[in-house]
Amino acid sequence: MNAERQVPAAAAGPTPRDRANALRLLAVDAVQAANSGHPGAPMGMADIAEVLWGRYLRHNPGNPQWVDRDRFVLSNGHGSMLLYALLHLTGYDLPIDELKRFRQLHSRTPGHPEFGETPGVETTTGPLGQGLANAVGMALAERLLAAEFNRGAHTIVDHHTYVFLGDGCLMEGISHEVASLAGTLRLGKLIAFYDDNGISIDGEVTGWFTDDTPRRFEAYGWHVVAEVDGHDPAAIERALRAARAATDRPSLIACRTVIGHGSPNKAGSEAVHGAPLGAAEVAATRENLGWTAPPFDVPAPIARAWDARETGRTLERDWRERFAAYEAQHPVLAEAFRRRTGLDGHALLPADWIGRANALLRGTANETAVATRKASQDALNLLAPLLPELLGGSADLTGSNLTNWTGCRAVGADGAGTYIHYGVREFGMAAMLNGIALHGGWLPFGGTFAVFSDYARNAIRMAALMRQRVVHVLTHDSIGLGEDGPTHQPIEHAASLRLIPGLDVWRPCDRVETLAAWISAVERVGHDSGPSALLLSRQNLPALVVDDALRLRVRRGGYVLRDAEDARAVIIATGSEVALAVEAAAQLAERGLPVRVVSLPCTQVFDRQPRAYRDTVLPPGLPRVAVEAGVTDYWRKYVGLDGAVVGIDRFGASAPAADLYRHLGLTAAAIGDAVADLLA
Secondary structure, eight states, rough: OSSOOOOOOOOSSSSSHHHHHHHHHHHHHHHHHHTTOOHHHHHOOOOOHHHHHHOOOOOOTTOOTTTTTEEEEESGGHHHHHHHHHHHTTTTTTOOHHHHHTTOOOSOHHHHHOOTSSTTTTSOSSSSHHHHHHHHHHHHHHHHHHHHBBBBBBBOOOOOOOEEHHHHHHHHHHHHHHHHHHHTTOOOEEEEEEOOOOTTTTTTGGOOOOOHHHHHHHHTTOOOEEETTTTOOHHHHHHHHHHHTTTSOOOEEEEEOOTTOOTTTTTTSSGGGGSSHHHHHHHHHHHHHHOOTTTTOOOOHHHHHOOOOOHHHHHHHHHHHHHHHHHHHHHHHHHHHHHTTTTGOOOSSOOHHHHHHHHHHHHOOSSSSEHHHHHHHHHHHHHHHTTTTTEEESSSSSHHOOOOOOOOOOOOOOOSSSSEESSSHHHHHHHHHHHHHHHHOOEHHHHHGGGHHHHHHHHHHHHHHHHHEEEEEEESGGGGOOOOOTTTTTTTTTHHHHHHTOOOEEEEEHHHHHHHHHHHHOOOOGGGGGEEEEESSSSEEEOOOOOOHHGGGGGSSSSEEEETTTTOOEEEEEGGHHHHHHHHHHHHHHTTOOOEEEOOOHHHHTTTOOOOHHHHHTTTTEEEEEEOOOOOOGGGHOOOOOOOOEOSSSSSOOSHHHHHHHHHHOHHHHHHHHHHHHHH
């Protein structure tokens, strides 16, 4: 276990207030130069940041990817200049010129922290509350990884997750979802600092936020240190030491601060929240804080006091020595740890992954009808022995999503397991999945009904924005779920999810396509990194990919499933409607109208194929009809203005699935009529 003090105490020289004021003035100067931004939170939280980053945070500015670093999340991401100032001063590759270019095109200091754009930024934040959820995911990932790999005195996974958050984060409902679960799981290495300044954009929060936050978190099962003076370094450090000692539960340190601390005329008001101070107030703030250095200039003694590069190198060197000793004793575990964490550039996928994956596709029996949610569970049973990093879960729908697999173990407060029961927390689950993926070492997935992807949508979007390999298993994907009715029947959801850039949306038609979807989701690493959504049926679907020559073609996202000599049109279908398309093609053949049937389970993967391949599947000039149990507009991009779409542009109804399909016009006969009308 880490020693109580994380880094050596600062040598005599600049005071903690001097160091904190460097953060304040860099934030003030950058926002003023950009004429845009949020100076209030950085100014108010600077003293808290000085204690944490200057005395406790274990990190290495020379290697932002060191696997056993502490994780730091700025959930109130509008205060991004606090983080950028910290990264610059501690020695990350973020020169002062980047701070001068705050919020400018192509700078490494965007308006809100963006993962992958700025070295040292652990997650993209800005949508309030999600940073806290990411941090809960990171803390859980750390504990589960430690349980799997640490052996006796060999503790190669041993770090904390720290998160800064504000009133806005706590007003968002997602904060309840994840704080509740974090308390239940007793995540003792998660420490949150609450910036209790009583101000949001509209002014004093007492008109709309009067929660007793300390008691709220105590009710979740958190350790709480309340009423901390957020401008007293000694008080902050005492609170932090107490939080680090409470290893049996997460901690909230509630810090009373003044937003815009140091600004003589605007501190404590919404005027300093989201706008530059203005030239006159910047000058007055400098005078009030006794800061004589010009804009963007940090006096050398203060800069030296902040520099964490040598300390970081020492911390990582010591860890690598420990890892070498661990590797000597546990070589198999060490190799698995290298692969799963990508240590030193190690490939994330197992050796000979492509060969193994293709062998699974070729060897999977596909003879009987099966619901694709069940086919997904069968795929997990095939993949889990190859991928011990699978970390699954469901939002209280395990028996419906079928997201568990043989041998998975439920995660509990004891700190081990591979399956998370998230409870009815779709948004929290999705954002925690992002945190788990960002932490590394796991391939996380979570399940819910497709219609409830709306609850999770912003977190799914954030996964795509950050290009994180997260898998969303979204079952009951159409009116085929039947009697539960329109509240549970997705209509617009497939199309809506497909509009998220970088999200691969799979809607497979049978067992083989479902396995291909899972394999594709697993393979989203490197330049193609990103999340995937698997839209899966409740009802049984017939086996359609029975030709061995087609099995590997599924991985291209779209392919010719059934062809006809001198085909006069193409029917494009996905998921449960592919069988209808095949039936319609047979009926049309009897009418002397030969057609091609194209299964398009993932339009994103298909669209990434070379133009020549796409043209062989969908020949230019050949009339097209698309069919899907959902809104029709999305399919215009494939059928053109002259094509036809058979779908549903209304909400469903409560009835048996077969009755609904007939009632809403999703039948082979209706598809055939649409083709015939197109060719008339």
